[in-house]
Amino acid sequence: DAKTTQPPSMDCAEGRAANLPCNHSTISGNEYVYWYRQIHSQGPQYIIHGLKNNETNEMASLIITEDRKSSTLILPHATLRDTAVYYCIVRSNAGGTSYGKLTFGQGTILTVHP
């Protein structure tokens, strides 16, 4: 699976949009971009994933660049409860022995302040 690079920390004001970047310059054609977040000492929570088109759900939007080498997770109206570690993971959905393995990096600590 491709390696990802994320900033170690970011701040955001409550009510504003939080834009979390992720670089995955070695991503290959069959690899999806997944985002999870982990609120302190809880299990990681799935947020969103995509292949090449932009995606939106009730939690967030995912913007993937045309060359697929980077992406941005957007939380449109951040709240204090969005304070968490956000992980960007690239993983193939094409099967094989690594299918069930997610490789987590250090993630981005997002702090939402009043």
Place this chain on the structure above:
Amino acid sequence: KAGVTQTPRYLIKTRGQQVTLSCSPISGHRSVSWYQQTPGQGLQFLFEYFSETQRNKGNFPGRFSGRQFSNSRSEMNVSTLELGDSALYLCASRKPGTLQETQYFGPGTRLLVL
């Protein structure tokens, strides 16, 4: 739909003992993966079980083992506990065979080894 459940949630053991942790996947999910999270190493993949067979294994010593039952519930066992085994143990379930499958995590079991 009920999420992934893990028992127990907290556990205290002493060095040299063994421990068994349990994970019940989301209904219909036949794959269970286990992860260890420590402050120093982050989230690391332990192993994955599907159809009662270990399909993938991370880089952990043989003291870490697991199994899966016919109802997809999974257990992991750590024998001869060491202080460094203190961690949050997470399991995640998924439904193999779908193109855009996603892993969903349980709340974790926090193990403290004294």
